[in-house]
Amino acid sequence: MAWTTPRLDPERSRRRLQILAELAGARAVRQRERRQRVRSEQLKQLITTRRSIAG
Numbered sequence: 001m002a003w004t005t006p007r008l009d010p011e012r013s014r015r016r017l018q019i020l021a022e023l024a025g026a027r028a029v030r031q032r033e034r035r036q037r038v039r040s041e042q043l044k045q046l047i048t049t050r051r052s053i054a055g
Helices: 010-054
Strands: none
Touching: none
């Protein structure tokens, strides 16, 4: 006997896909901000290091 899953109604499926898309978008924004923050921290560290060497 094969397992069958009940089909979701179309409205529920649409809402589910919309929520998943919004979550993916939010995740992408967080990753972009995290990368930007890491880059700025690395740049600050580089500037500090160069100042201490040149100073």
